[in-house]
Amino acid sequence: MFKAIGGRHFSFMVFGGAQVLMDLEPLFGILLDWPILHGRTHSFVGATAIGLVAALTGRPLSLPVLRWLRVPHPPFTWTASFLAAFAGTYSHVVLDAIMHADSEPLWPFAPGNPWLSAVSMEILHLGCFASAAVGLAGIGLHALWTRRLRKGTP
Incomplete structure (x- = not known):
């Protein structure tokens, strides 16, 4: 879903690397x-x-991989790298805090895990699945819209 929202300002590769x-x-x-x-x-x-490590290494490592895979890709900016890296690491903290008792998301400022079991595992998994479905639909609709615009059909 982050990629669908961020478009070319978000790198899915850096996001994955951060995970x-x-x-x-x-x-x-x-x-x-x-x-x-x-x-x-x-x-x-x-x-x-x-996130800093992922952002600073993600862009230089991703660019040759994208070229090698011959993936058509808009210009890959540092902004895209940093947004993806921090979206990846911060969302990871939140999701893992909900499901893992040994996580302390607010360390060193507060002990413990205030978000543990904030929602059931079923709801958490359904939410992740739904956000992936919405993201894929958004990316697909954007691709269809862009293709129509290139052909000159509104």
């Missing part, structure tokens, strides 16, 4: 049997640091 970076901590926690899987990186402070 992967966010989940490195839980991955290492699972592999190394840590008691807390969603620690400091799953706070807004941690997400800010990861």
Whole structure:
């Protein structure tokens, strides 16, 4: 849905990369049997640091990949990279805080997880599915509209 709203001002690749970076901590926690899987990186402070890394590395890494894949892409700006990175990391904090008891989204300013179980897992998953469906529909409608405009049909 972020891509549908942001259009060329939002990079889906950087957004995805930010998600992967966010989940490195839980991955290492699972592999190394840590008691807390969603620690400091799953706070807004941690997400800010990861967002900066994702934004600064995402654009230079994405550009050659897009060229190699021959994906037609409008100019990829730093603004698109930063918006996508922070949308990715901050939304990740919020969604994981709702579903994981070990998350402390407001660390170091407030302990605990005030958003745990704010909605049921079913509602959370349905909301994610609905936002993906709305986003895909928005992108599809935009593509159809753009194609019609290129052909000269309003």
